[in-house]
Amino acid sequence: MISKNPFQEALIINKPLLLDGAIGSYLQQKGFETDENLWTTKINFSNPEAVIELHSEYIESGANIITTNTFRTNPASLEATGVTDCEVYVKQAVMLAQEASKNHAILIAGSNAPAEDCYQVERKLNKQKLELNHKKHIYLLIDNQVDFILNETQSHFDEIQIICEYCETNEIPYVISLYFTDSLNILSGESLSYVLSYLKDFNPLAVGINCISPELFFNLIGSTHQAQHWGFYLNCGSGNQTDKTIKCGIQPDDYLEYVKKSIQYSPSFIGSCCGSSPSHTKKIREFLDEKHGS
Numbered sequence: 001m002i003s004k005n006p007f008q009e010a011l012i013i014n015k016p017l018l019l020d021g022a023i024g025s026y027l028q029q030k031g032f033e034t035d036e037n038l039w040t041t042k043i044n045f046s047n048p049e050a051v052i053e054l055h056s057e058y059i060e061s062g063a064n065i066i067t068t069n070t071f072r073t074n075p076a077s078l079e080a081t082g083v084t085d086c087e088v089y090v091k092q093a094v095m096l097a098q099e100a101s102k103n104h105a106i107l108i109a110g111s112n113a114p115a116e117d118c119y120q121v122e123r124k125l126n127k128q129k130l131e132l133n134h135k136k137h138i139y140l141l142i143d144n145q146v147d148f149i150l151n152e153t154q155s156h157f158d159e160i161q162i163i164c165e166y167c168e169t170n171e172i173p174y175v176i177s178l179y180f181t182d183s184l185n186i187l188s189g190e191s192l193s194y195v196l197s198y199l200k201d202f203n204p205l206a207v208g209i210n211c212i213s214p215e216l217f218f219n220l221i222g223s224t225h226q227a228q229h230w231g232f233y234l235n236c237g238s239g240n241q242t243d244k245t246i247k248c249g250i251q252p253d254d255y256l257e258y259v260k261k262s263i264q265y266s267p268s269f270i271g272s273c274c275g276s277s278p279s280h281t282k283k284i285r286e287f288l289d290e291k292h293g294s
Helices: 006-011 024-029 048-060 075-079 087-101 127-143 157-169 192-199 214-220 252-265 278-292
Strands: 065-067 107-112 148-154 174-178 206-210 230-234 269-272
Touching: 006 107, 024 048, 048 065, 048 087, 048 278, 065 087, 075 127, 087 107, 087 127, 107 127, 127 148, 127 157, 148 157, 148 206, 157 174, 157 192, 174 192, 174 230, 206 269, 214 230, 214 252, 230 252, 252 269, 252 278, 269 278
Parallel strands: 065 107, 107 148, 148 174, 174 206, 206 230, 230 269
Antiparallel strands: none
């Protein structure tokens, strides 16, 4: 394992890194169907050129970081559909991101989602299966040479512990990105302040916030002590988060206004989540370049 990750090196410039936007809902906007269990995993095989094109669009829009389409290539999700060997699924997704980013100075984040549905309060998996799921998925992502692990939409404390302990022990560079409710608690009940305090004993590259509304985001900022390096990518979708089809509910110009308001809190990275597109990324890129220089 290298001693310094490219993400760490990029933070030295004191300019927020630009994370890409939605993958699944953007593929929906392009006319592709999503799977109940595997979300957009099958598209990596049925239409690989569409996934490469998506990554390329975000790169052309100015993203510093693109995210692998591995939100549901984890063992637990695949096993629910009868697949017991996930190596080929992870390898394919990472390869598509690598193909899109060759000849570009781009960081590749390996997406590692909760073992089960992101908004599921009561889980079916026991602790042993949760551990096996995260350890294997993270290992495969790193083995296929992503730059760091983006553990996103994490909202159960036992999974957060598993991820942090495994990455820390094995010197795996990672970001932990949290999802929480209006009461500022994660889904397993712990307060956000408690989780942030726990994370101080570990060394994530940054602590993220994702898939919450801009309103909830600004209720949080300023009321809870942030990590030294932190970032966000907020929900831009219309309707409910659990809707099968996600449409854009916050247009790029409107989302940019939220980004402008956030700058005073010195985020280390900025992106956009469900319902967004490369148009959102491009708006943020133009703003960051104007403010900090290209």
